[in-house]
Amino acid sequence: MKKNIKFVSILFFLILTFVVMFKGLDVSKDYSNEKLNSKIDFSFTAKKLFNDEIIILEDLFDQNGISVVNIWASWCVPCREEHKFLMNLKNMNIQVIGINYKDASKNAKDFLNLLGNPYSDIIVDKDGTKSIEFGAIGVPETIIINGKTNNIIKKFIGPLNTENVIEIKNLINETS
Amino acid sequence: MSNYFGNYSLYFALIASLYLIIKSYLVSNKALKYLDKNFILITSIQTLMITISFISLVFAFIYSDFSNETVFNNSHTLKPMFYKISGSWGNHEGSLLLWLLVLSVFLFIFLLKSGSQNIKYRVLTLLFQQIIIAGFLIFILLTSNPFNMIFPIPSEGLGLNPILQDPALAIHPPILYLGYVGTSIIFSASLASLITGNIGEAWARHIKKWVLVSWIFLTIGILLGSIWAYYELGWGGFWFWDPVENVSLMPWFCLTALLHTVVVLERRNLFKEWTIILSITTFSLSMSGTFLVRSGILNSIHTFANDPSRGLFILSFLFILILMALTIFFFNQNKSKGAIKESFIFSKETAILVNNWFMMFFLSVVLVGTIYPIFLEVLNGSKISVGPPFYHNLLIPFLIPFLVFMSFGPSLKWIKDNVRKFEFDLFVIFLISILISYFILIKSEKSFLLSIPLIILSFYLLIITIKDFFSKKSYLSQKVSHFGFSLLILSILLNSLFSFEFNSNMKVGDQRVFNDKIIILKDVIVQDIDNYKSLKANFEIKNKNTTIPLTPEVRIYQQPFTITSEAAIKTTLLSDNFLVFNILKDDGYYNIRYQYKPLMIWIWMSTILISIGGVLSILRRNEKKY
Amino acid sequence: MKHLKILILVINFLLNFNLAHASDLDLRVEQITKNLRCLICQGQSVYDSQSDFAISMKLVVKKKLEEGKEEKQIYEYLKSKYGEWIVYEPELNPNTFLLWSIPLILFIFGGLLIVRKVSIK
Structure with a gap:
């Protein structure tokens, strides 16, 4: 009897392990923090790209509405791809705040002069530390922030596409 | 050609396996007087078949036969011959074939060497081992066949990860x-x-x-x-x-x-x-x-x-x-x-x-x-x-x-x-260990609380295992392995306690002072070699009275595009000087990482000692028992 | 759970308690970044990596230390930004309770088995 209980419990454990491993095969190995709604502390300062003015980040963000932040760099190839979608956002009167990530200021300006400037404001993140406050892993990333709570409500890792643009537009319409 | 050989011999091996499973299962219930000669014969044929299959794969790699998908994916004509050969088991398909080869060779040796054992026991071992072999054969043939062909035949392979091109x-x-x-x-x-x-x-x-x-x-x-x-x-x-x-x-x-x-x-x-x-x-x-x-x-x-x-x-x-x-x-x-x-x-x-x-x-x-x-x-x-x-x-x-x-x-x-009872000599050894540890730890900058008893005890164990060599109470094999183990623990502990390192960005001509050492970057030589571009940096680590030249390397491979760092390591009995460098985006600057790692070689040596103990135990002939 | 937490804290303290006390800023950055996973690398710590992400991360850790933040606060901050995946040492919570306790339970269980087998005489 005791033997049988042992056998059955080991068997049960074995089957459980099998099921878990079986499911584990399907779990994606790519990690993303897209679902993490972290809170952002806006009390730090940054330099603007075009006029070298130093500002506190709070001043840039809409305290009552939704803000869109895009992290980009002129050296980043996918950023070039997503640029036209950022222009779409601009044409829809959606303000996008740019964070210029580890870039040479001249290259960044040339990039915008050539392709157009979709941003309402651009701040410079020379050493990449400001992007970490936004939970960025690399470039490009687009982050939607709720100004009332300062929480990230949506995050897009990698270049934007048409669906993302629609999603962003809907998000903004919903809350306003 | 070798593709067909390799592939079909695997099928033959599978047939042999299935035959042996059925046959050995059927006879395992009977009272047996002797082992059916056919069992050994068929197992040896199976081993031969799998060996042929493995050799075919190695040949396909040696001759860069890109009609074979595995070779195409994992080899390249520019690769040195040694790595072409080792490439045949450096990939998924080939490594499984190697698994299989070892499985069948071991079974064959088992059958030859187990003559003194019970017949039924040998037959059953054969049965279970053949079940494992059959499982692997089916696995290889269904999901990981190393002999898949591609057509048209590519003219060049996809290379092999350069990080894997290492003798170890x-x-x-x-x-x-x-x-x-x-x-x-x-x-x-x-x-x-x-x-x-x-x-x-x-x-x-x-x-x-x-x-x-x-x-x-x-x-x-x-x-x-x-x-x-x-x-x-x-x-x-x-x-x-x-x-x-x-x-x-x-x-x-x-x-x-x-x-x-x-x-x-x-x-x-x-x-x-x-x-x-x-x-x-x-x-x-x-x-x-x-x-x-x-x-x-x-x-x-x-x-x-x-x-x-x-x-x-x-x-x-x-x-x-x-x-x-x-x-x-x-x-x-x-x-x-x-x-x-x-x-x-x-x-x-x-x-x-x-x-x-x-x-x-x-x-x-x-x-x-x-x-x-x-x-x-x-x-x-x-x-x-x-x-x-x-x-x-x-x-x-x-x-x-x-x-x-x-x-x-x-x-x-x-x-x-x-x-x-209280043993005076053990007490003395313990005191000695405390003394040694004291003198060692006092020199350390990071003496963690828990490392004090650990260091004392591993010195104690080391002395005890050395002392054991003079006792007649155990086998030499055990003495060697246990001594190796205590040496391993001690080396790892001291290594982790006394390692230190230094990071900096330097350009050619720079020098940095760190503790009592001066690190100088003399120059960087760029060269094109076979399938990669090489950057060799000449560093000097100067101490009070010694100068150690170190030349780490960065290799830029094109196929596939990979950058690897080859560390420069100067090994002595007491310590390793370890230096790597990386290219930074900012022009002219290199990131360097210098590490001083004491007793590295003893970590390797003691592990070898542990296994030598095992070898001694296999070779032991005398029947004296402790 | 509480006992286990205390036990782990004690062990942690003993393992990391440094008699010489690491006051050097760089050394503390080294200690912390060795416990952080570089999210864009394969199995490397932030300390060992030279990727853009890791370089910025090292600066952030240094900055936080200069602001007077404790090691634990820095981990909490980064976990809020990047999730628990970023720290190499899983904290003790209901999710990881079994992770920390299974080996210890097995150890006690094994000890009991041996005691039962062995006669004390």
């Missing part, structure tokens, strides 16, 4: 596999002996050789993996608690426990069930290792091509084998019940139980740490990292009692030893 890594998989696969024989043999009920002294003596062989190869395999990580990954570490490393360590703990237990079985006819459980677990862990590594279920530094259908196959196969083993164990358990003998608290038996106790604990830490994240992610979706701090927190405190036990356990007598 080229021989690391075969050695590790010899260890893994050796455990399959232990597994099959213990299931067979469960059924025949012949577990006892004679069986223990016979299976001990296989335990030793697997254990030696596994030890050396793990060592080579660490050496590769140290020289090639460029971070200066030799063990990262990476899941793929853990997977090789788990069967090692189990085998080490088994190695000790089997001695008790041999000498005292005790712990029968426990020996069988350990044998089954060891092989299950080796197989799980293959599953975890090859299915891509783990997050690891070491990338392997993966495909879910492969994972599913190994998983199912593994569970069928474990289920089979469990059923056989539970329904034949009673046959191996021995006379109940008591073990006394001061006896070698108990000491070995304690050894097993710790080995199982170490095993459970590594096992839980490796697979828990998978469970958690599947069951509730959260993703956690289990890294070095977890293992250190759980393992290091337990090392203290383990070292204490190891200092007196091995010298206890069988059956019953006397309670020791």
Whole structure:
């Protein structure tokens, strides 16, 4: 009897392990923090790209509405791809705040002069530390922030596409 | 041409396997007087077939036959011949073929060497081993055939990850596999002996050789993996608690426990069930290792091509084998019940139980740490990292009692030893250890509280194991292995305490002062070599009266595009000077990382000593018993 | 759970308690970044990596230390940004309770088994 209980419990454990491993095969190995709604502390300062003015980040963000932040760099190839979608956002009167990530200021300006400037404001993140406050892993990333709570409500890792643009537009319409 | 040879001989091997499974199953119920000659004959033909298949693959690699998909994916005409050959088992398909080859060769040797054993036992071992062989053959033929053809034939291969072009890594998989696969024989043999009920002294003596062989190869395999990580990954570490490393360590703990237990079985006819459980677990862990590594279920530094259908196959196969083993164990358990003998608290038996106790604990830490994240992610979706701090927190405190036990356990007598009285010489040794530790720790900048007892105890153990060489109470093999182990622990401890490092960005002509050393970057030489561009930097590390020149290298490969750092390492008996550099985006600057790592070579040497002990034990002829 | 937490804290303290006390800023950055996973690398710590992400991360850790933040606060901060995946040492919570306790339970269980097998006489 005791033997049988042992056998059955080991068997049960074995089957459980099998099921878990079986499911584990399907779990994606790519990690993303897209679902993490972290809170952002806006009390730090940054330099603007075009006029070298130093500002506190709070001043840039809409305290009552939704803000869109895009992290980009002129050296980043996918950023070039997503640029036209950022222009779409601009044409829809959606303000996008740019964070210029580890870039040479001249290259960044040339990039915008050539392709157009979709941003309402651009701040410079020379050493990449400001992007970490936004939970960025690399470039490009687009982050939607709720100004009332300062929480990230949506995050897009990698270049934007048409669906993302629609999603962003809907998000903004919903809350306003 | 070689593709056809390789492919069809695998089918022949499968037919042989199925025939042997049916035949040996049918005869296993009968009373047998002698072993059917055909069994050995067919097994040898099967081994020959698999060997032909393996050699065909090696030939396809040597002659860069890109009509073979495996060769196309993993080789390149520009690669040096040595790495072309080692490339044949450096990939998924080839490595499985190697597994299979070792499986069948081991079975063949087993059949030849087990002549003195019970016939039924031999037939059953053959049966279980053939089930494993058939499983692997089907796996290879269905999901990972190394002889898939492509047409039209490409003119050039896709190259091989340059990080894998390293001599230690080229021989690391075969050695590790010899260890893994050796455990399959232990597994099959213990299931067979469960059924025949012949577990006892004679069986223990016979299976001990296989335990030793697997254990030696596994030890050396793990060592080579660490050496590769140290020289090639460029971070200066030799063990990262990476899941793929853990997977090789788990069967090692189990085998080490088994190695000790089997001695008790041999000498005292005790712990029968426990020996069988350990044998089954060891092989299950080796197989799980293959599953975890090859299915891509783990997050690891070491990338392997993966495909879910492969994972599913190994998983199912593994569970069928474990289920089979469990059923056989539970329904034949009673046959191996021995006379109940008591073990006394001061006896070698108990000491070995304690050894097993710790080995199982170490095993459970590594096992839980490796697979828990998978469970958690599947069951509730959260993703956690289990890294070095977890293992250190759980393992290091337990090392203290383990070292204490190891200092007196091995010298206890069988059956019953006397309670020791105060021994003056041990007390003196202990005092000496405290003194040495004191003088060492006082020089250290980071003397952690827990490292004080650890250092004292490992010095104590080291002296004790040296002293044991003069005693006549144990085998030389045991003395050497235990001495090696204490040396290993001590080297690792001192290495981690006294390593220091220095990071900086430098350009040519710069010099940096660090502690009492000056690091100078003299120049960087750029060269085009075969299939990569090489940047060699000439550094000088100046001390008060010595100058060490170090020339680390950065290699930029184009096919596929990879940048690797070749560390410059100057090894002496006392310490390693380790330097790597990387190219930075800012023009002209290089990131340098200099590390001073004491006693590195002793970590390698002591591990070799541990395995030499194993070799001595296999070679031992004299029947004197301790 | 509480006992285990205390036990782990004690062990942690013993393992990391440095008699010489690491006051050097760089050394503390080294200690912390060795416990952080570089999210864009394969199995490398932030300390060992030279990727853009890791370089910025090292600066952030240094900055936080200069602001007077404790090691634990820095981990909490980064976990809020990147999830628990970023730290190599899983914290003790209901999710990881079994992770920390299974080996210890097995150790106690094994000890009991041995005591039962062995006669004290």
